[in-house]
Amino acid sequence: MFLKRGLFASLLLGAFWLGSVAVANAAPEAVKPDAALRAAFPQVPFDSVTPSEIPGLYEVVSGQSIFYFYPDKELIVTGEIIGKDLKSRTAERRGALAAKVVATLPLEKAVKIGDGKISVIEFTDPDCPYCRKAFEYFSKRSDVTQYVFFAPLAHPAAITKIHYILGADNKTQAFDAMMLGQDIPANAKPVTEAVKTLAQEHLNLARKVGIQGTPTFYVNGQQVVGADTKRLDELLK
Structure with a gap:
């Protein structure tokens, strides 16, 4: 009985491992946000794509301009992100970008x-x-x-x-x-x-x-x- 139970457990673990490998191999590789933006909007120039404070929404810097990209729906979002202090997070980021240029x-x-x-x-x-x-x-x-x-x-x-x-x-x-x-x-x-x-x-x-x-x-x-x-x-x- 012990051998049968051990054999069953080994078979079960083996099946689980093989299934995990199959699922891992089948899972598509996640598309990077910058590649997704380039594919969805090839005509839009940009310098960087980084995560914003909002999950799933990315900040896009193009020169001294800032806009946002939502890869899940392939949407560009323009406007300001406002904090609970009623200050624009977007304006703060624009100011930081400008300050780097001002230094030169x-x-x-x-x-x-x-x-x-x-x-x-x-x-x-x-x-x-x-x-x-x-x-x-x-x-x-x-x-x-x-x-x-x-x-x-x-x-x-x-x-x-x-x-x-x-x-x-x-x-x-x-x-x-x-x-x-x-x-x-x-x-x-x-x-x-x-x-x-x-x-x-x-x-x-x-x-x-x-x-x-x-x-x-x-x-x-x-x-x-x-x-x-x-x-x-x-x-x-």
Whole structure:
């Protein structure tokens, strides 16, 4: 009886092992999310595909843009993921991506304002009212060095003021005058091709960083969008 029971048990274990091997061999290999995205949307360029905070949903980075991919249904999802603190997780990730690009910006092409120990990189527009509010804020601080790039995204007519600032002998003085709403002096120097090229470089850099509105600031790798003086106070302590 013992031998029969032992033989039965051995046969049962053998059958289980063979069945497991057969199932394992038959199971299809899981398709990686990036391969699935490429297969479903071959026309969509992307740099990386990583898991998001939501199970089954993947974050896709394309340049400075972020969207989401749901492989199970082959769906692209656009929009923001908002946390319970009502802050956009997506915006935070965009800011982190932009900060990496900002770290490589050619600061020698910016307009340097001040000589404080804290560096602030700014994308601004002389015709933007919120930019002027931020200008008032920084005009009261002596502990900051601003590196200003111009991005007239919403006010293309501001380009004449930008040309004036970039071509001025005293760029700080010209910047102050334009941010205070003054007119371009009648005796201003003619705009050169070099100045026009520099202004276009500023705009190209803003697009490379992914600037969507002005003013936008970067302080120690942290992004501040808008004239958020409370947040600036926190970062400039």
